[in-house]
Amino acid sequence: MSVNHKDIGTIYLYMGFWSGLIGLSLSHCMRVELNHPGEWLLGGYTYHSIMSMHAFMMIFFFVMPTSIGGLGNWFIPLMLKTKDLAMPRLNNLSVWLQLGSLFLMMMAFMSSGGLGCGWTMYPPLSSIEFMDGIPVDLAVFSLHMAGMSSIAGSINFLVTIFNMRLGALFFMHLNPMLIWTLFGTSILLVTSVPVLAAGLTLLILDRHFSTSFYYPEGGGDPILWQHLFWFFGHPEVYILILPAFGVISHILSRSSAKIHVFGKIGMSWASMGIAWMGFLVWGHHMFVAGLDIDTRAYFTAATLMIAVPTGVKVFNWIATIYGGMYRLKATHPSTFWALGFVLLFTVGGLTGVILANAALSTLLHDSYYVVAHFHYVLSMGAVFAIFGGFWFWFPFWTGMVPRKDLVLTHFCLTFIGVNCTFFPMHWLGLTGMPRRYQDYPEMHTAWQAIASAGGYCSFLAMGMFFATIWEVFLVERPLIFPFFVRSESEYYGTGAGEGNTVLPCGSHTNGQLPKFVIFKHKEKKPYYCTVIM
Amino acid sequence: MASGLLRVPVILGRRTLVTSVPRLSGVTTTGDEVPVVGIQVPVTEEENSKWLLENNPPAPAKKGRNAHLREKLYTVIGNRDIVGPGVSGFAEYIEAEEFPFPAVRFMEPYPEIMPLLEKEKGDWKNLSIDEKKTLYRYSYRQTLKEEYTPEGLGKRLLIGTLFGLSCTMIYTQITIDYIFPWDPRAARTRQADWQGVHLGKLIAQNTSYTPGDPYWDYDKGEWRK
Numbered sequence: 001m002s003v004n005h006k007d008i009g010t011i012y013l014y015m016g017f018w019s020g021l022i023g024l025s026l027s028h029c030m031r032v033e034l035n036h037p038g039e040w041l042l043g044g045y046t047y048h049s050i051m052s053m054h055a056f057m058m059i060f061f062f063v064m065p066t067s068i069g070g071l072g073n074w075f076i077p078l079m080l081k082t083k084d085l086a087m088p089r090l091n092n093l094s095v096w097l098q099l100g101s102l103f104l105m106m107m108a109f110m111s112s113g114g115l116g117c118g119w120t121m122y123p124p125l126s127s128i129e130f131m132d133g134i135p136v137d138l139a140v141f142s143l144h145m146a147g148m149s150s151i152a153g154s155i156n157f158l159v160t161i162f163n164m165r166l167g168a169l170f171f172m173h174l175n176p177m178l179i180w181t182l183f184g185t186s187i188l189l190v191t192s193v194p195v196l197a198a199g200l201t202l203l204i205l206d207r208h209f210s211t212s213f214y215y216p217e218g219g220g221d222p223i224l225w226q227h228l229f230w231f232f233g234h235p236e237v238y239i240l241i242l243p244a245f246g247v248i249s250h251i252l253s254r255s256s257a258k259i260h261v262f263g264k265i266g267m268s269w270a271s272m273g274i275a276w277m278g279f280l281v282w283g284h285h286m287f288v289a290g291l292d293i294d295t296r297a298y299f300t301a302a303t304l305m306i307a308v309p310t311g312v313k314v315f316n317w318i319a320t321i322y323g324g325m326y327r328l329k330a331t332h333p334s335t336f337w338a339l340g341f342v343l344l345f346t347v348g349g350l351t352g353v354i355l356a357n358a359a360l361s362t363l364l365h366d367s368y369y370v371v372a373h374f375h376y377v378l379s380m381g382a383v384f385a386i387f388g389g390f391w392f393w394f395p396f397w398t399g400m401v402p403r404k405d406l407v408l409t410h411f412c413l414t415f416i417g418v419n420c421t422f423f424p425m426h427w428l429g430l431t432g433m434p435r436r437y438q439d440y441p442e443m444h445t446a447w448q449a450i451a452s453a454g455g456y457c458s459f460l461a462m463g464m465f466f467a468t469i470w471e472v473f474l475v476e477r478p479l480i481f482p483f484f485v486r487s488e489s490e491y492y493g494t495g496a497g498e499g500n501t502v503l504p505c506g507s508h509t510n511g512q513l514p515k516f517v518i519f520k521h522k523e524k525k526p527y528y529c530t531v532i533m
Numbered sequence: 534m535a536s537g538l539l540r541v542p543v544i545l546g547r548r549t550l551v552t553s554v555p556r557l558s559g560v561t562t563t564g565d566e567v568p569v570v571g572i573q574v575p576v577t578e579e580e581n582s583k584w585l586l587e588n589n590p591p592a593p594a595k596k597g598r599n600a601h602l603r604e605k606l607y608t609v610i611g612n613r614d615i616v617g618p619g620v621s622g623f624a625e626y627i628e629a630e631e632f633p634f635p636a637v638r639f640m641e642p643y644p645e646i647m648p649l650l651e652k653e654k655g656d657w658k659n660l661s662i663d664e665k666k667t668l669y670r671y672s673y674r675q676t677l678k679e680e681y682t683p684e685g686l687g688k689r690l691l692i693g694t695l696f697g698l699s700c701t702m703i704y705t706q707i708t709i710d711y712i713f714p715w716d717p718r719a720a721r722t723r724q725a726d727w728q729g730v731h732l733g734k735l736i737a738q739n740t741s742y743t744p745g746d747p748y749w750d751y752d753k754g755e756w757r758k
Contacts, residue, residue: 036713037720257631325630328686405686409693416698442720456708457701464697480609481625 001096003088004507005073008095010397012069013390015095019061019102020383024462026054031421031455034448039439047438049114049135053105056119056139059240060146061102063382067243068189069098069153071389072182074397076160079176081510086159090152097149101142108138115139118436120229121203123214123222128207137207140200147193154186161186177253177261180268181246184275185239191279192235199228223289230282238278240378241345244385245271245313248338251392252317255335256324263316270309270316277306287361296358303356310349317342333407337388340415341381348376351426366436369429375422387414387465395479398472399504406468413461420454613637616672628673628680638672646671 002008029050033041042050073091077084085091108115112133117126126136161183165175175183202213203225212218214225249261261267283291283299291299321342326335351373355361364370387410395401424447429435433444440448615624619636626635640646646667652660653668660668669676721727736749750757 032708032712035708038715040714257629327630327681328690329681329684330630405689405693408686408690409697412690412694413697416694417701442723445718453701453705456704457698460697460700460704464693481627483620483625483627483629 009073016066023057031452035452048116082164094153101145104142108135154189157186177249178246181242188235196232230285234282247389251338262319270312273309334388334392341384344380367429368425372425402472410464417457
């Protein structure tokens, strides 16, 4: 088993996309069921099992492996101009743990009817009293393993970023945006995943060892689980989206022909600010759990504050786009994904601001409005960034160029599909459709049918994605000059980043550390570049 | 894979014997080899050609991942002149609106162009239109007008998108016709009398969350006008 960061990154990408397909198929099952009122296709428990597994697969086995494991493993050493990560064998362990976690989760899905308690696994529903089969236990152990994998990988990333950077100088200036966001993501993972592990362990103890951490009869409190879970759960959503922020910065700066994203240092601070503030707002998932009014007021204010650094990032992206020349013929396909991200993530963020208010959230909690919000920021945020990054760096990985019209067709169908699916959910939520319900009153049929049609469109768009990949490997259109593959990492005085190689990227790069030279301008500001001696 | 350093024998303007050429920024790829600055040695074309044949690096291995691609990419710019720094100092031919002057010429030198290149060094007024066009095509692949000319990408995009949407609609209709067990539009709860009774219940329960129903006048027992 290879310890090469590129091979491990490739494994993460394969695993992530495979899991994403499973999650997409599960969502397709749900949309077929929800197209029509009544419980007609899936049994109640089966529907909830599919819904829970859809969430687990998308969050823990698609977005995280692809964006953090895949892109992080590939580009952290390359952009830092180092040979590999700090601990390659630990990297290998991470990917094996992730694969084991995936196996356990699939077993949880396929045993005893599946896991029907939602990805949040609130007790008492997830307790032994109401779910006495093995799916919950398998899911808990799967999350334990995934957590170990994430923690190990994050430690690896942090050590690499701190210790193996070129020159070890000017930390604030030298790192590309993807490095910054993965740095923030790694900090979030290292600090929040142990809390999830603690909560999961208490759940296992309650289920099998007669403890009562979550039982009021024994002095416990089910709200404890909610606190523990969401103390992890909210940083988790920033873990999902921060790498996407980095990818978008790279793509937009390249497509606008800028050396880096507008306000680069501000973007770094904003990323770190979002990461830090993500720890302070977990209570906005618990507005109806019986929190004190002052507590709710605090979480409302803190959640609204996160909109500030997020707005900084969005405005900086828009400023990056300004001045760029965008023509359909000349624009790289990944740019469309990035522009779609900026637009749709902003829409999702706006609905998040609405949900941040405790008063409104009391009405909209567990409604389709929440489903619309998080699908806009994830299904149109993280997933668009993953696809954009995939096509942006595809020539770097393979040395081949896809057909532009096929990639753009995939984009258009996905854009139309996800918007048709999730925009009506805003109205569904506002008119009272609760989430995680298999059946609904006929008054919601129209919007549910439109949402299902959008789901079918997204499903077919994935077919277009695979057709594009099939075509590129069939034709093998080589990339001659890696102009569009290089992004900001090379302009920053660190010399060439990920793109300064003959493509496709070889297995071993940066074998020799370059000499790092600092020149001084006459104004005595340092100007640094890389010189190979 | 083959060595990351792209050792390309390049004629730098005047005939120059070059042993191994770094990229213009002086950055190598693997860092395993040290670039050597080009040595100005007056040689004839024949000697240079002979040297190029003798000293070209060996062909890359046939095995390995993407070996066929590496063969194609091994000598990318061939004998093309390097005429500028290009984008970030890399010797590549790029047509981009933001970076209008590529680092290398589009074509490799061929015997018929050599007299024109000499003539180009003089007064350009002495060049005919065709000669100017030939020199332009020697340096660039497309004119700006050709670069801006649409290639029908939008049409292909529209075709693909409409095709995908059509497939979606067909799939949706198939599910409605053959899969769903009953038509929701025929549900009892969607008929007017049922919905009327239901609305009456909602009004009786005063379910509106605003103080007083904005549409139902509870005092008069009728809809507000």
